[in-house]
Amino acid sequence: MTSFxxxxxxxxxRVPAGRVMSYGAIAHLLGFPGKAREVGWALHxxxxxxxxxxxxxxxxxxxxxxxxxxxQIRRLLLEEEGVDFDSRGRCDLGRxxxxxxxxxxxxxx
DNA sequence: CGAATGACCAAGC
DNA sequence: GGCTTGGCCATTC
Numbered sequence: 220m221t222s223f224x225x226x227x228x229x230x231x232x233r234v235p236a237g238r239v240m241s242y243g244a245i246a247h248l249l250g251f252p253g254k255a256r257e258v259g260w261a262l263h264x265x266x267x268x269x270x271x272x273x274x275x276x277x278x279x280x281x282x283x284x285x286x287x288x289x290x291q292i293r294r295l296l297l298e299e300e301g302v303d304f305d306s307r308g309r310c311d312l313g314r315x316x317x318x319x320x321x322x323x324x325x326x327x328x
Numbered sequence: 329c330g331a332a333t334g335a336c337c338a339a340g341c
Numbered sequence: 342g343g344c345t346t347g348g349c350c351a352t353t354c
Contacts (some may be wrong), residue, residue, distance in 0.1 A: 223351090242336055253349040255336040260351060263335055276336065278342090283335035290335080307342095 223254065224261035230319065231262070234273045237301035238317035239310060241277045248319065259283075272296040279316070280309040 226249045234240055242258040251257070260290045262271040263283070272293035276282050281290040281297075294304060 243338090246336085249337095251350095253337085254351085256334065256349070257336095257351055259335045266336095271335080274335080277338095279337090281335080 223249065223251065223257055224264070227258050227261040228265065231265075231269050231274055233319065234270060234317055236273075236326045237297075237315070239273050239275045239279065239297065239302065239312070239315050240317055241275060241279075241312070243277050244316070244318065245274065273300075274309070277312075278309050279312040280307070281307065 229247055230245055230248065232242065242255040242262075243252070246252060246258045247294045260280070262263075262269070262274055265271045272281070281293045283289055290308075294308060297310065298304060302315050305311050
């Protein structure tokens with residue numbers, strides 16, 4: 220049914236390991252620059268096959284600790300995938316922020 | 329239907 | 342980079 224949230228999942232699913240995307244970027248790429256909050260909601264109810272831990276806010280930090288383990292687990296998963304976090308729990312978006320390129324070519328870290 | 333809430337973002341200080 | 346204000350929009354009460 221190609222609902223907004225379906226499109227979000229489709230995009231997040233193709234994010235390679237060790238890479239992250241911001242809510243706003245996802246919303247913008249889908250053609251809805253103002254619907255960042257809905258992206259957040261989509262991930263809040265995300266199915267198991269969606270690597271929601273690869274989606275962070277625009278500062279590169281994981282959000283929401285309400286879920287079981289939530290933010291902490293997601294951050295650890297990213298670290299396992301090779302994402303380096305700083306003391307404030309944020310990663311370097313300039314290095315890890317990914318966007319759907321045709322080549323899906325992994326850049327040098 | 330209206331008010332409050334939220335895994336957000338951009339602009340201004 | 343951090344705080345405040347305004348905005349966008351779906352979901353919940």
